Amino acid sequence: MPSPDAAVLRRTGADTDSAAAPYLVVEQVSKSFGTTLALERVSLEVTAGEFVSFLGPSVCGKTTLLRAIAGLDPATSGRITQAGRDITGLPPAARDFGIVFQSYALFPNLTVAENVAYGLRGPAWPRPRRAQRVEELVSLVGLAEHVRKFPAQLSGGQQQRVALARALANEPGLLLLDEPLSALDAIVRLHLRQEIRALQRRLGVTTIMVTHDQEEAMGVSDRVVVMSRGRIAQIGTPEEIYRAPSSPFVAGFVGRSTQFEAVVDAPAGSVRAVDDGLRLQAESARRLLYGTRVQVFLRPEDVRLGVAGSLERAFPVTVTHLEFLGPVCRLSLEFAGRHRLEAELPPELVRTLGALPGAVLDATVPADRVLVFAADA
């Protein structure tokens, strides 16, 4: 949620009336390239000041949707309105947005200052005002001492910030980020995404980011739009899409999990694995009929382990493999000699349990954490 001072800086709408009139509305938008359908009747709403991420595997349509919103590749059908104005068929220059591309697309022959000032032209921007605005922006992104340099003389992270400053120069109502961090190495990436988020909060600019990195999407977004094969699979807060995925696709795509086929068993609220008969209590299986085939997903951190005989409703597992990852250890587990499970637990607990390869332990999963999806859904 935006910080309190954001309301002061924000250009469009206040928190109170934003719920009544969303800032950006995408209705039934489709896009086809020749005979291939890249987007299929996509609908979503973005509130003013919100940070939304489009998340999905490659060619899921997330970049296509972003480019339709920007007008770079206009939608084939449907309607897009921004701040109450129908922008579906408008060329990019008639819309109100700033964009940062994966490659940054900085003009290599112009200095940092010239790049940032690129869109500040015409009678509205006399020279002194333009210079002042450029100064404002470069200090905003922390590049004040680099204004005379050319992009090739900057690091990847610095180039990214120049692109951001350039996109924000005209005070656009909407900021579009197309995989803005994927060209950077891991450490710069983490740092920069926090910086982008802080900047976005401060300016209160409505932002849409396309990414294939779920950690990135969950880390910075108010809401995440998970996409798959040209359709929206789920829209929700990071916690919603992780804890309550709406489909097997989302459950499998977001976060780590182990999955297996099962059928709904008696008593109500339990499932039985098809291949090895493993039985689990599952809250979400209560509304399904006995005998329904289901897919079950288990998050590694939800698998509780204990010394054999210490846990209720537990099943015995054998540790087959152990990975030390720093804050946690990842364990590969076997049930009945075949079923592979994954569990994550802190190294201290691994030590107390003696969970080394070969050890036999008790495992259990809380009934409200077992994710169950009917197979035909």
Add this chain to the structure above:
Amino acid sequence: MPEAPLAGAPALPAPVHARAALDRRLLVAGLWIAASVLTLGLVLPLLTLLVRAFEDALGHFVGLVNFVAYATAPALLAAAWNSLWTAALTTVIVVPLAFGYAYALTRSCMPMKGLFRAIMLIPVLAPSLLPALALIYLFGNQGMLRGLLMGESIYGPIGIVFAQVFYCFPHAALILAVSLSMADARLYEAAEVLRAGRARIFGTVTLPGARYGLVSAAVVVFTLVVTDFGIPKVIGGQFPVLATDVYKQVVGLQDFNMGAVVGIVLLLPAVAAFLLDRWAQGKRAATFSGRAVPYVPKPRAGRDGPLLALCIGIALVLLGMLGVAIWGSLIRFWPYKLSLTLDNYDFARFDAAGWESLLVSVRMAGLAAVIGAVLVFCTAYVLERGARTGGTLPGLVRFAATVPLAVPGLVLGLAFILFFNHPANPLGILYGTIWILVLNSVIHFYTVAHLTAVTAIRQLDPEFESVGASLKVPVWITFGRVTVPICLPAILDIAVYIFVNAMTTVSAVIFLYGPDTKPASVAVVHMDEAGQASAAAAMAVTILAVTTGVKLLQVATNGLVDRATQRWRRR
């Protein structure tokens, strides 16, 4: 937290009518301009040529009669055969020599590579007539080294092949140098680690890596020889080839229909070669991946020594031919009075146009360079960056842009007269003016210029225009502030390429000049025909001086251009 939106309206969504921005309309307009220039300068003339081959002198359709007449005339068939075998022989001689030279430039540590590279380019700057004239000085009826031929005459296949070797050498060497410079060091390291000997590495890594370059080089040389007009005209004597046949039919016999038939016959090997080369280029591009590590040669006397000797030998021959031509142009009366004089440069004594023809050439080449560079670059830009408009027009223009490479200059020139000289054509007013020469030169050298422009534009980030649009900056401002400054070196390359070729070409313009617009290269042919070999050589040397001057000017101004527009490349 905002709630997830509800599903949209149940009715089918309406299709979107995207409103075209002014930017886009401008790009489309540019495309139409390019399309009309290529239609007027290429498509319609070639179609006219094609139609005329099936008509009699009165314009009646006669089907294949002309072709039958051609196929049953032994003299004409002999010319076709002569063209083919001299071209094949030249290719067999040039490609290995050029390979050795290019190998030395790219894969050895011999000294003075820059100098050898510069010497190699001399024949490109000279008209093809220059080596032919030099050979006549050396081995002609009054040649100093005539005895070396052991009774054979230089006027004929021997002279043609020798002169063509000189003329085609840089074209083959350039292609092979590019192809050999793209070597992946990792392949050589792998081969060495697997204990392959030098010969085995050469056979299994080097040659396969260069094989498409070899195909391209062979194809280019073969086409150059088949389609060249200047050399066989000057040194061919009574030895008929296709190119001189077209000239004879049109200028000598005024038989335009038979000229068109021979032109089409001349077009066939050129088109076949063009297709073969396109295939090889496609293959070649795929063999060198972006992740390859460039190969850097290490010094080795056993390889560098012989290669240096080969390069010195070739460079001496190239410089020698040039030297003989220059010397010959300064001699009072070859070979009897060897005192030096500038009389041969007083062109008015030999040809009515005098020095005027050089001015015509410079004006024509200059106009073609400026107009051509602007047209080619803008068209390539529109094709690369505006092609999202879809439709068949961009595809057609893109195809048309690659066709001129397959059309010999002589055929294009003939097509131009047939089209522009047609009584019903309102564009006939161009005929005899300098503008028809300019249009012809731009079209004739279009393809290479187009490919240079496309390569330069493709190196730019594809999102520059999108960024501009998002910042509400019109596309022409982004074009002027970003695209053109970054591509300026490539644009200058295109201009100089068109200028040099327009200065030196004979074949494309020999049918098209008017009484006041005779280019210098045609004057060389005329003076040679009139028996004024020294004056012809002098004019050829003058052309070479102009092209060399322009090339040197380009090298000199490169520093300035770089400082003005390429400062950002330095880190």
